[in-house]
Amino acid sequence: MTRAYAVFGTLVLAALTWIHLTGWSPSNVTEEKGIPKSVRDNPGSYRSSYGTRPYTGAK
Amino acid sequence: MALKPPTPPSVTSLVCRGCGAPLEIRAPGRSIVVACGACGTVLDAQDPDGTIIARYETRNTVVPRIPLGSRGRLKGEAWEVVGYQVRRTIADVPFTWFEHLLHNPTHGFRWLVESSGHFTLAKSASGLPSTVAENEATYLGDRYQHFQTAKAETVHVLGEFPWVVEAGDTAEVDDFVHPPLMLSRERTGQETTWSAGEYLSGDTVWKAFALPGAPPDPVGVGAAQPSPYTPRSGTMVLMLTLFIAAAVLIHVLFSILSQHRIVLDQAWEFQPNSAAAASVMTEPFVLDGRTSNVVAEISTTLSQSWAYFTLTLVDDESDGSRTFGREISYYFGRDSDGAWTEGASWDRVWLPSVPAGRYVLIVEPEGPQPFNYRVRLTRDVPRPLFVWLAIGGLCLPPLVFWWRQWRFETRRWDESDHPMSGSSSDDE
Numbered sequence: 001m002t003r004a005y006a007v008f009g010t011l012v013l014a015a016l017t018w019i020h021l022t023g024w025s026p027s028n029v030t031e032e033k034g035i036p037k038s039v040r041d042n043p044g045s046y047r048s049s050y051g052t053r054p055y056t057g058a059k
Numbered sequence: 060m061a062l063k064p065p066t067p068p069s070v071t072s073l074v075c076r077g078c079g080a081p082l083e084i085r086a087p088g089r090s091i092v093v094a095c096g097a098c099g100t101v102l103d104a105q106d107p108d109g110t111i112i113a114r115y116e117t118r119n120t121v122v123p124r125i126p127l128g129s130r131g132r133l134k135g136e137a138w139e140v141v142g143y144q145v146r147r148t149i150a151d152v153p154f155t156w157f158e159h160l161l162h163n164p165t166h167g168f169r170w171l172v173e174s175s176g177h178f179t180l181a182k183s184a185s186g187l188p189s190t191v192a193e194n195e196a197t198y199l200g201d202r203y204q205h206f207q208t209a210k211a212e213t214v215h216v217l218g219e220f221p222w223v224v225e226a227g228d229t230a231e232v233d234d235f236v237h238p239p240l241m242l243s244r245e246r247t248g249q250e251t252t253w254s255a256g257e258y259l260s261g262d263t264v265w266k267a268f269a270l271p272g273a274p275p276d277p278v279g280v281g282a283a284q285p286s287p288y289t290p291r292s293g294t295m296v297l298m299l300t301l302f303i304a305a306a307v308l309i310h311v312l313f314s315i316l317s318q319h320r321i322v323l324d325q326a327w328e329f330q331p332n333s334a335a336a337a338s339v340m341t342e343p344f345v346l347d348g349r350t351s352n353v354v355a356e357i358s359t360t361l362s363q364s365w366a367y368f369t370l371t372l373v374d375d376e377s378d379g380s381r382t383f384g385r386e387i388s389y390y391f392g393r394d395s396d397g398a399w400t401e402g403a404s405w406d407r408v409w410l411p412s413v414p415a416g417r418y419v420l421i422v423e424p425e426g427p428q429p430f431n432y433r434v435r436l437t438r439d440v441p442r443p444l445f446v447w448l449a450i451g452g453l454c455l456p457p458l459v460f461w462w463r464q465w466r467f468e469t470r471r472w473d474e475s476d477h478p479m480s481g482s483s484s485d486d487e
Contacts, residue, residue: 001295
């Protein structure tokens with residue numbers, strides 16, 4: 001286990017060095033215009049605190 | 060000079076007075092009793108006439124795992140199996156274990172105890188433990204933790220013993236552990252004896268006595284079974300510390316040695332429905348050095364509004380380009396929960412692996428309201444996120460290691476009077 005961890009840790013450090021050296025990143029930097037206009041015009045409606053409330057159906 | 064009185068000759072064989080079977084005495088002069096393997100009758104091993112000490116109605120059918128008379132080497136010494144007894148706890152669900160009595164003419168007797176496939180080689184303790192508390196005993200400098208207390212009875216006996224033993228004998232047994240060592244106290248109405256043992260694997264025992272087949276599969280974790288994790292725990296801590304220090308050092312070094320050079324810092328004003336403001340292009344700027352990242356920061360004067368930016372980084376020499384979009388929205392207010400904010404009026408993004416070259420940036424903003432904004436590009440900035448990801452990744456194997464170590468100890472202590480998980484299990 002310790003030997004495997006030594007190999008794993010060395011690989012992680014090598015990957016960190018390579019990422020810092022090349023500036024590589026796995027993430028996509030583009031954000032989609034995904035938020036509908038109705039939400040944009042209703043600020044606060046998609047705050048996380050709203051999301052915790054269970055849906056109870058229309059009144 | 061006075062002559063010593065002649066020593067009576069030791070009995071080396073007997074005839075069972077219960078069934079007539081011949082009995083060999085393997086430790087003559089030391090064995091006190093011998094139990095007949097054929098009928099279970101217990102005889103006086105020092106009486107040439109084999110006086111009967113105990114006799115049973117039922118026939119003794121027990122077969123030891125290691126046959127009487129087997130010889131092997133354990134801990135560098137030669138031992139012969141001379142006796143065997145089966146014992147169990149007196150409980151609603153009795154637990155049975157097996158004790159082989161070993162003999163060496165020079166070193167005396169040892170017990171090879173098998174419990175659920177786990178073995179312990181024990182001998183009489185050399186002196187009493189120095190401290191015996193309710194849950195602890197100290198013996199020869201080692202601190203033992205109380206494992207369990209049980210009332211035990213002898214179910215079967217076979218072969219020779221250096222004390223008077225017979226089926227039905229009872230004793231109160233306390234076990235203390237300091238893996239791989241074990242300390243046991245047996246109390247009967249007349250005496251208290253201590254024995255000290257050390258854990259052995261079934262493979263070691265099978266190899267020592269050259270037994271056919273495979274040893275019994277161990278069930279669970281033995282009381283004195285050494286943890287395979289404990290000796291390496293310190294090494295894991297050390298390695299984790301060194302790896303984290305190295306990760307931080309790598310980041311600090313890159314932070315010091317990287318360019319951190321601002322290559323563009325320009326502000327504009329946006330007006331909706333203005334063709335001139337819909338798309339702007341910067342003057343050419345140079346990204347030099349090795350291929351590395353570029354940080355794009357957009358700060359705005361947005362308030363209760365949103366904007367979307369389409370940015371295109373164009374290589375002025377090769378006409379290659381990369382386009383990316385960023386959305387910025389910033390809202391705030393107050394409701395029954397108090398003040399709230401949502402989003403931010405600025406944004407930052409790392410553009411990965413941008414080769415050196417001469418570039419221009421095309422910015423195409425959109426939004427419902429006018430606002431001012433500024434775009435700044437910084438060349439070669441180490442990203443702290445990756446250090447945290449590396450540290451998280453480096454922590455994972457030690458966490459798994461320590462979880463498995465904890466699990467091992469939990470399984471051990473779940474069989475004791477002091478379970479770690481609050482429940483007992485017989486799994487694995």
